[in-house]
Amino acid sequence: MARRFIVEEKDIKRKNDQEIEIMGNEVKHIQVLRHQVGDEIVVNEYICKIVQMYPHAILLKNIGRTKEEGVPGIDVTLYMAMLKNDKMDLVVQKATELGVKKVVPFFSRNVVVKLDEKSRAKRIEKLQKIANEACKQCGRTDMASIESFKELKEITNDFKEYDVCFVAYEQEKASLYTTIQKLKSFSNIKKIAIIVGAEGGFDQAEVENLLENKNMNSVSLGTRILRAETAAFNLLSIIMYEFDDKEER
Ligand code: SAM
Secondary structure (H helix, E strand, O other): OOOEEOOOHHHEEEOOOOEEEEOOHHHHHHHHOOOOOOOEEEEOOEEEEEEEEOOOOEEEEEEEEOOOOOOOOOEEEEEEEOOOOOHHHHHHHHHHHHOOOEEEEEEOOOOOOOOOHHHHHHHHHHHHHHHHHHHHHHOOOOOOEEOOOEEHHHHHHHHHHOOEEEEEOOOOOOEHHHHHHHHHOOOOOOEEEEEEOOOOOOOHHHHHHHOOOOOEEEEEOOOOOOOHHHHHHHHHHHHHHHHOOOOOO
């Protein structure tokens, strides 16, 4: 199997039906690996032949699609409050392995991290790289995308587009188990959002605001208070187990 490279959409220029030009970090990576004109490589989910190599770009001919592997059977977005230090890196890496399709980092009242616009853009770029590496490492042929930072109040309207949403709320009494059992009995659930708070947790008003969406469920993950990153892995693993019927058991 040819070596696989992950190239973000912004670094792909479509020349015609068959040819694409790629730019960005993976160009350097391909050059360092001493690939040459005529070599076959995989770019995202496409098998390509190298047509021309330039100092900062590579022209490729698309010659087919790879066999789909490791692609989750449901579409899960993780809305994750911004965490301190490198905890967000860990969340993105593990969530990608577990099958998340999209991560939306957000700022809420109790988030302690402060980032200016420039640092936000850099942080997203780094998180996207981590997601790309995790896709490669775990053998997923699709990609997980990292959205730019949002404020919690900005994303409230996003939730209409999901079949069901779960917010992990440390003060909640309703268990995730009971909520899932109720939901599974009457609907075909394919598009799911999960929302996890920061180290400082959610304010009650924030959760009440989220619950104005009729497809939003506030759930408890048990009687122990989990670290935010643990809560994300726990909730995501359970959601994948319960709703992704593509996974063989
Ligand atoms: N500072 C909060 C407190 O002391 O109550 C704890 C916040 S917790 C470290 C971070 C996030 O993880 C929470 O906002 C929530 O989304 C999730 N979380 C942690 N434990 C949870 C639990 N037992 N049930 C539901 N969500 C939980």
